[in-house]
Amino acid sequence: MAKYNPFDEFIKVMESAARVMGINEEDYVTFKYPEREIKVSMPVRMDDGTLKVFEGFRVQHSSVRGPSKGGVRYHHAVNADEVRALAAWMTFKCAVVAIPYGGGKGGIICRPREMSKGELERLTRAYTDKIAANIGPSIDIPAPDVGSNAQTMDWMVDEYCKVKGESLYGVVTGKSIEIGGSKGRAEATGRGVCFVTLETMKKYGLNPADCKVVIQGMGNVGSVSAKLLAEEGVRITAVSDVSCALYNEKGLDIADIYSYIDGGRNLLDGYKGDCIKITNAELLELPCDFLIPAALENQITAENADRIKASFIIEAANGPTTVEADAILEKKGIKVIPDILSNSGGVIVSYFEWVQNLQNFYWDEDDVNAKLKRQIVNAFNDVYEAREKYGCSYRIAAYIVALNRLVTARKLRG
Numbered sequence: 084m085a086k087y088n089p090f091d092e093f094i095k096v097m098e099s100a101a102r103v104m105g106i107n108e109e110d111y112v113t114f115k116y117p118e119r120e121i122k123v124s125m126p127v128r129m130d131d132g133t134l135k136v137f138e139g140f141r142v143q144h145s146s147v148r149g150p151s152k153g154g155v156r157y158h159h160a161v162n163a164d165e166v167r168a169l170a171a172w173m174t175f176k177c178a179v180v181a182i183p184y185g186g187g188k189g190g191i192i193c194r195p196r197e198m199s200k201g202e203l204e205r206l207t208r209a210y211t212d213k214i215a216a217n218i219g220p221s222i223d224i225p226a227p228d229v230g231s232n233a234q235t236m237d238w239m240v241d242e243y244c245k246v247k248g249e250s251l252y253g254v255v256t257g258k259s260i261e262i263g264g265s266k267g268r269a270e271a272t273g274r275g276v277c278f279v280t281l282e283t284m285k286k287y288g289l290n291p292a293d294c295k296v297v298i299q300g301m302g303n304v305g306s307v308s309a310k311l312l313a314e315e316g317v318r319i320t321a322v323s324d325v326s327c328a329l330y331n332e333k334g335l336d337i338a339d340i341y342s343y344i345d346g347g348r349n350l351l352d353g354y355k356g357d358c359i360k361i362t363n364a365e366l367l368e369l370p371c372d373f374l375i376p377a378a379l380e381n382q383i384t385a386e387n388a389d390r391i392k393a394s395f396i397i398e399a400a401n402g403p404t405t406v407e408a409d410a411i412l413e414k415k416g417i418k419v420i421p422d423i424l425s426n427s428g429g430v431i432v433s434y435f436e437w438v439q440n441l442q443n444f445y446w447d448e449d450d451v452n453a454k455l456k457r458q459i460v461n462a463f464n465d466v467y468e469a470r471e472k473y474g475c476s477y478r479i480a481a482y483i484v485a486l487n488r489l490v491t492a493r494k495l496r497g
C-alpha cells in the first residue's frame with residue numbers, strides 16, 4: 084500500500100486528461116490542492132473502562148460545483164493520503180455524473196468489526212462533534228463508506244441536530260429510511276455497478292447470459308452487484324471476502340451465498356455450497372469476461388496486471404487499479420470502466436436523499452431506481468462519446484468529462 088500514494092496517482096490521471104484535452108495548468112491547478120483538511124482526535128471510553136484516543140480526518144477537496152460530498156471510512160489502515168485521494172475522486176465522481184456537489188471524504192482509524200455497538204456510537208458522536216462546525220447540508224455532507232453504514236449515519240445526524248438545535252436531516256446521507264433515508268440508497272452502489280456492467284455488455288453486443296463475471300469483495304457493494312447481476316442471468320463464477328474466494332466455473336449460487344453472508348456471517352469460510360476455495364490473488368487472475376474489484380485500493384498493480392485475463396474491468400471499489408497497471412491493461416486491450424463512473428450509484432442516490440430531505444417530500448423505490456438508471460446511463464454515454472472523440476481510455480474519458488465541468492464552473496465563478 085505504501086508504495087502507491089493514491090493522491091499522487093489521482094494527480095497523474097488528472098494531468099493526463101488535461102494533456103489530452105489541451106488545457107493549461109492554470110485551468111486545473113486548484114484541483115491539485117484540497118480546499119480544507121481537518122485532523123481530529125476522539126477520546127472514547129471503551130467497554131472495559133479504559134480510555135482510548137482515536138484519530139480521524141475530514142478532507143474537503145472541492146466546493147466548486149456545490150457542497151463537498153463523500154463518505155466516512157472506518158478502517159484500521161485509513162490515512163491522510165488515502166482520504167485526500169478519496170475526497171478528490173468524489174469531486175470527479177460527482178462531476179462526471181453531473182450531480183451538483185464537490186468532493187469530500189472522512190476517515191477514522193479504527194477496527195469497527197472488533198468494537199461494540201456502544202463503542203462505535205460514542206466514537207461516531209465524538210467525531211461528529213469535532214467536525215460539526217465544518218459540515219452541514221450546504222457545506223459538506225458525509226455518507227457511509229467502507230466500515231460504516233446507515234446506523235453510523237443515524238448517530239451522526241442525531242448528534243449534529245443536537246449540536247445545532249434544529250432538525251437538519253440533509254447533513255448526512257445513507258441514513259435509515261425511518262429518519263430521512265432514501266428508499267434504494269442501501270443497494271444503490273451495487274445497483275449502479277449492475278447498470279454500468281449491463282450497459283457495457285450492450286455497447287459491445289454481449290448477451291448477459293453468455294458472460295462470466297468475477298467479483299472481488301462481498302461487502303455492501305460487491306454482494307449487491309453479485310445479487311443483481313445474477314438476477315439478470317449473468318454467470319458469477321467467483322466471489323471473495325477477506326477470508327477467501329469461492330469459485331465454480333459453471334457459476335455460483337449467488338442467492339444462497341447472499342443469504343449466507345446476510346445472516347451476519349461475514350466470512351465465507353464456513354460456506355458449504357458447490358464450489359472450490361481459492362485465494363483472493365487467484366481470483367483476480369481467473370479467465371472471465373468481466374472482473375469487478377469491489378474491495379479496496381491498489382488491488383491491480385504492475386505486479387499482477389499482466390496476469391489479468393478479463394476482457395473488461397468494472398471498478399466497483401475506489402482506486403483498485405494503479406496508474407502503472409492501467410498502462411499494462413491498456414496494452415493488453417483490457418477495457419477498464421473507471422471507479423468514478425462505475426461506483427457512482429451510491430452518491431447519485433445520496434443526492435436524491437438530500438433533495439428529498441430538503442423538500443421534505445419522499446419518493447417510492449421504483450422512482451429512485453429509475454432516476455438512478457437514467458443518471459448513470461447518461462453519464463456512461465457522455466464518457467463513451469468522449470472516449471470516441473479523444474481516442475483515449477475510459478478512465479481518461481471520464482476525467483475529461485469531469486474536468487470539463489469543473490473547469491467551466493471554476494471559470495464561471497471567476
Ligand code: GLU
Pocket residue numbers: 152153154155224225226227228229256257401426427429430431433
Ligand atoms: N462512499 C461512497 C462513495 O465512495 C458514497 C458517497 C456518498 O454517498 O456521498 O462513492
